[in-house]
Amino acid sequence: MLRFIIRRVVVIIPMLFIIVTLTWVLVRLAPGNFYTGEKKLAPAVENNLREKYGLNRPWHVQYRKVLWNMARLDLGNSLKYEGQSVNQILWRTLPVSAALGITAYLIALIVGITMGTLAALKQNSWLDYASMTVAMLGISIPNFVLGPLLVLAFSLTLYWFPPALWNGFPSKSVVLPALTLSAIYVAYIARLTRSGMLEVLRSDYIRTARAKGLTERQVVMRHALRGGLLPVVSFSGPALAFLITGTVVVERVFALPGLGNYFINACFNRDEPLIIGIVAFIAITVLVFNLLVDISYAFIDPRIRY
Amino acid sequence: MADLDKPNDRPLDDAELHLGPEYAVAERDVSEVVSGEIVAGSSLWRDAWRRLLRNKVAVFGMIVVFLLTVSSVIGPAIIKRATGNTYDSIPKDAALLKSFAPFRGAGGKFSWAHPMGTDNTGRDILARVLSGGQISLMVALIATLVSLVIGISYGAIAGYAGGRADDLMMRIVDVLYSLPYVILVIVLLALLPAKTPTAQLAELFFALGAVSWLTMARIVRGQIISLKNQDFVLAARATGVSTPKIIFRHLVPNALGPVIVYATLTIPSVMLSEAFLSFLGLGVRPPRVSWGSLAAEGAQNLAIYPWQLIFPGLTMALMLFSLNFLGDGLRDALDPQTRKE
Numbered sequence: 001m002l003r004f005i006i007r008r009v010v011v012i013i014p015m016l017f018i019i020v021t022l023t024w025v026l027v028r029l030a031p032g033n034f035y036t037g038e039k040k041l042a043p044a045v046e047n048n049l050r051e052k053y054g055l056n057r058p059w060h061v062q063y064r065k066v067l068w069n070m071a072r073l074d075l076g077n078s079l080k081y082e083g084q085s086v087n088q089i090l091w092r093t094l095p096v097s098a099a100l101g102i103t104a105y106l107i108a109l110i111v112g113i114t115m116g117t118l119a120a121l122k123q124n125s126w127l128d129y130a131s132m133t134v135a136m137l138g139i140s141i142p143n144f145v146l147g148p149l150l151v152l153a154f155s156l157t158l159y160w161f162p163p164a165l166w167n168g169f170p171s172k173s174v175v176l177p178a179l180t181l182s183a184i185y186v187a188y189i190a191r192l193t194r195s196g197m198l199e200v201l202r203s204d205y206i207r208t209a210r211a212k213g214l215t216e217r218q219v220v221m222r223h224a225l226r227g228g229l230l231p232v233v234s235f236s237g238p239a240l241a242f243l244i245t246g247t248v249v250v251e252r253v254f255a256l257p258g259l260g261n262y263f264i265n266a267c268f269n270r271d272e273p274l275i276i277g278i279v280a281f282i283a284i285t286v287l288v289f290n291l292l293v294d295i296s297y298a299f300i301d302p303r304i305r306y
Numbered sequence: 307m308a309d310l311d312k313p314n315d316r317p318l319d320d321a322e323l324h325l326g327p328e329y330a331v332a333e334r335d336v337s338e339v340v341s342g343e344i345v346a347g348s349s350l351w352r353d354a355w356r357r358l359l360r361n362k363v364a365v366f367g368m369i370v371v372f373l374l375t376v377s378s379v380i381g382p383a384i385i386k387r388a389t390g391n392t393y394d395s396i397p398k399d400a401a402l403l404k405s406f407a408p409f410r411g412a413g414g415k416f417s418w419a420h421p422m423g424t425d426n427t428g429r430d431i432l433a434r435v436l437s438g439g440q441i442s443l444m445v446a447l448i449a450t451l452v453s454l455v456i457g458i459s460y461g462a463i464a465g466y467a468g469g470r471a472d473d474l475m476m477r478i479v480d481v482l483y484s485l486p487y488v489i490l491v492i493v494l495l496a497l498l499p500a501k502t503p504t505a506q507l508a509e510l511f512f513a514l515g516a517v518s519w520l521t522m523a524r525i526v527r528g529q530i531i532s533l534k535n536q537d538f539v540l541a542a543r544a545t546g547v548s549t550p551k552i553i554f555r556h557l558v559p560n561a562l563g564p565v566i567v568y569a570t571l572t573i574p575s576v577m578l579s580e581a582f583l584s585f586l587g588l589g590v591r592p593p594r595v596s597w598g599s600l601a602a603e604g605a606q607n608l609a610i611y612p613w614q615l616i617f618p619g620l621t622m623a624l625m626l627f628s629l630n631f632l633g634d635g636l637r638d639a640l641d642p643q644t645r646k647e
C-alpha cells in the first residue's frame with residue numbers, strides 16, 4: 001500500500017512537468033501576444049513591453065523561469081490584471097469555484113443516491129422508470145441550456161433568485177448555479193447507484209443478512225449500500241475533472257468570479273502566467289484527487305490490495 | 307467442438323428453447339417458428355436486432371435520431387425552396403431586421419414563415435437549427451470516427467502484442483487518463499484558432515477525436531486479449547496469415563459488439579463537448595452555426611427573446627436524449643449478460 005502511494009506520488013511530478021511544458025509551448029506557438037489588440041503599438045512601446053516582461057530573451061531562459069516559478073510555488077504576475085499576482089488571483093477565485101463545486105456535488109450525492117437506491121429497490125415500478133428518465137434528461141440537457149432556462153424560470157419570471165451575482169457562499173446566489181452544475185452528477189450517480197445496488201441486492205451476503213432476520217432498512221443501509229456505492233466512489237475521480245469543466249460553463253453563464261471564468265478570460269487575453277498557473281493548479285488537483293480515490297477503494301472494499 | 311454461436315440445422319425442441327437468457331438460442335422468438343419449420347438460423351446480430359426492437363425506449367430513440375438526422379440533412383434545402391430562408395440569409399427589408407417570436411411576422415401578425423421565430427438580424431431560427439444540426443452531427447460523427455480509428459488500432463496492437471509492449475502502452479493510456487484534457491483542448495483552441503471556419507472545424511474533429519479514444523482502446527484491448535488465444539486465431543496463423551491481417555481481419559471484427567456500443571455512446575458525449583466548446587466561443591465559428599453556438603447566442607438574449615435559446619437548446623437535448631437511450635438499448639441488446647433485467 002505504502003509503496004503504491006509513493007509510486008503514484010512520484011509519477012505526479014513528471015506529469016505536472018509535461019502538462020506545464022505543453023501549455024507553455026502552446027502559449028509560445030500562438031500568434032500574437034497579450035499586448036496585441038485592435039490598435040497597433042508603436043515599435044518603441046512594444047520593445048519596452050517585451051523588455052519589461054522578458055519576452056525578448058532566448059526561449060530557454062524564459063522556459064527556465066517558468067519552471068523555476070513553478071518550483072518555488074510563486075506563479076508570477078498576471079499580465080492583464082496589472083498589479084495582481086497569479087497566486088492572489090488563485091486564492092481569490094478558488095473559494096468561489098470550490099463552494100460551487102462542493103455544493104453541487106453534495107446535492108448530487110444526496111439526490112442521486114436516494115434516487116438510485118429507490119429505483120433499485122422498486123425495480124421496474126413507475127418510480128424506477130420515472131427516476132431513470134429524469135436521470136437520462138439530466139445527462140442529455142447541456143448545462144449551458146439548463147442554466148439559462150432556470151434563470152428564465154426562477155429569476156426573470158418568479159424573481160426568487162438573482163440571475164447573475166455572487167454574494168459569497170451561503171447565500172441565495174449559490175442556488176441556481178449549484179443546481180445547474182449538479183444536474184448531470186445527479187443523473188450519473190443515480191444510474192451508477194441503481195446498477196450497483198441491483199447487483200449487490202442479488203448477492204449471497206444480502207440473502208444472509210435477510211435470513212438472519214434484519215429489517216429491510218438495516219439490510220439496505222448497513223449492508224447493501226456499502227457494496228452498491230463502489231461504482232459511485234470510482235466515479236468521483238472522473239467527476240472532479242467534469243466538475244472543473246462544468247464550473248467553467250456555469251461560471252460563465254452566471255457571470256461568477258470563479259477560477260473557470262478567469263481561466264477562459266486568461267486564454268483569450270493570452271495572459272501567459274495566469275494560463276500556466278491555472279492549468280498547473282487544475283492538473284495538481286485532478287492528479288491528487290485521482291490518487292485519493294484509488295486509495296479510498298482499499299478502505300471501502302477490503303478485497304482490493306495494491 | 308460444437309460451435310455454440312451457430313445454430314444447427316435440426317429443429318429445436320422445447321427444452322432447448324428455454325435454456326435461459328445466457329444462451330443466445332433461447333432468445334429466439336417463438337414467432338420465428340412459422341408453421342412448424344424453422345426459418346434460417348439467427349446470428350448474433352439478428353438476435354441483437356430483435357432484442358433492440360423489443361426495447362421501446364430504444365426504438366423511440368432510434369426513430370427520433372433518424373428523424374432529426376434526416377431533417378438536418380435535407381431540411382435546410384427544403385426551407386430554402388419553400389421560403390428562401392437559409393441559416394445566414396438576412397432579410398433585405400429593414401423592418402424585418404429584428405427578432406420575431408415563433409409564428410410572428412412583420413407587425414407582430416401571425417405568419418407561417420418562421421415557426422421558431424427569428425434571431426436579432428431576422429434570420430430564420432428553424433433554418434439555423436437544422437443547419438446547426440448538420441454541423442453538430444458531422445463533428446460528432448467524424449470525431450467519433452477519429453477516436454474509433456485511434457482507439458481500435460492502439461487497443462488491438464497492445465492486446466495482441468501482450469507482455470512488455472502491452473504494459474507500456476496501457477501505462478501510457480493510464481497516464482493520459484488522468485490529464486485534465488478539456489483544459490488543454492481549451493488552451494489549444496483559444497490560442498491557436500484556425501484561419502478559416504472550415505479549418506477550425508478540422509481542428510475541432512482532431513481535438514475531440516484525439517481526446518476520446520482512451521476508453522475505446524481499453525475496451526478493444528480487453529476484447530482482443532480474450533479472443534487471441536482461441537482456435538480460429540491459431541488456424542489463421544497456421545495458414546500463414548500475417549500479423550496485421552490477423553489483428554484487423556480476424557480479431558477486430560469479432561470484437562465489434564462492445565465497440566459499436568461504446569461508439570454510440572461516444573457520439574452524444576462528443577456532441578456535448580463540441581457544443582460546450584462552441585458555447586465558450588472556441589468551437590464552430592460564424593457564419594457556420596452549430597447547436598452549441600446557437601445556444602450561446604440565444605443565452606445572451608434570454609431575457610427578451612427566450613425562443614432563441616429554447617429551440618436550439620431543446621432540439622439538441624432531444625437528440626442527446628435519444629442517442630443515449632439508443633446507446634443504452636444497443637448495449638443491452640448486444641450484451642445480454644449485463645442487461646438490466
